[in-house]
Amino acid sequence: MASRALVYFLFVSAFAVVTVHCNSEGDALNAWKNNLSDPNGILQSWDPTLVNPCTWKHITCNNENSVTRVDLGSAGLQGPLVPELGVLRNLQYLQVYNNNITGSIPAEIGNLTNLISLDLYLNQLSGNIPSSLGNLKSLMFLRLNNNNLTGSIPTGFSQLILYGNLRIMNVANNSLAGTVHPTKSTGFVVTTITQDPRAQK
Numbered sequence: 001m002a003s004r005a006l007v008y009f010l011f012v013s014a015f016a017v018v019t020v021h022c023n024s025e026g027d028a029l030n031a032w033k034n035n036l037s038d039p040n041g042i043l044q045s046w047d048p049t050l051v052n053p054c055t056w057k058h059i060t061c062n063n064e065n066s067v068t069r070v071d072l073g074s075a076g077l078q079g080p081l082v083p084e085l086g087v088l089r090n091l092q093y094l095q096v097y098n099n100n101i102t103g104s105i106p107a108e109i110g111n112l113t114n115l116i117s118l119d120l121y122l123n124q125l126s127g128n129i130p131s132s133l134g135n136l137k138s139l140m141f142l143r144l145n146n147n148n149l150t151g152s153i154p155t156g157f158s159q160l161i162l163y164g165n166l167r168i169m170n171v172a173n174n175s176l177a178g179t180v181h182p183t184k185s186t187g188f189v190v191t192t193i194t195q196d197p198r199a200q201k
Helices: 002-033 083-087 107-111 131-135 157-163
Strands: 059-061 067-071 078-080 093-095 100-103 117-119 124-127 141-143 148-152 168-170 175-177 192-194
Touching: 002 067, 002 083, 083 107, 107 131, 131 157, 157 168
Parallel strands: 067 093, 078 100, 093 117, 100 124, 117 141, 124 148, 141 168, 148 175, 168 192
Antiparallel strands: 059 067
16 A cells, blocks of 8 residues: 555656646746737747647647747747746757847857757847857757847857857858857868858957
8 A cells, every 4th residue: 555655656746847847838938928929829829827838839849748849930929039948948949030039149048958959040139149059069050140149259159169069050140240160170060150251350
């Protein structure tokens, strides 16, 4: 009887952990939704009363009901990215290109260490590229082109190019200073870098 009670306790505890995890991701996405203007009703299915966001449109989850993709390219959305997105620790793809996303890139995006593709191009983002993006060692595709970004390209990006998995980096058509040289050590992936010719060292 005691062993059955123990099994039940462990099951309930595991379920509670998964539920809290899923709720925190749903809360983070809902916080973002509340800061966005959605004239086309793209986010209509984002219901915060559900146990997790895995049934929401434009959201993909893994087998543990944790968010791995957010696909909102060309969705007509207006408004900022929010720091709460840093909660999505298993996120691999953040596709928010060709919208009217404004404000700065939150430093908390650097918490998304499983991120493979970060596509924020063709928006109205401004401010600096946060140095925390240099933490994204799994990143293969980084597209920040056609925004209003300013400041210098973070020095940490050189580590993503030299020793990481980065294959595509496009920061053209911003107002950034500095250049990133595509030199790679033998045996590492070659990174294709696109940036403004006017950028200076």
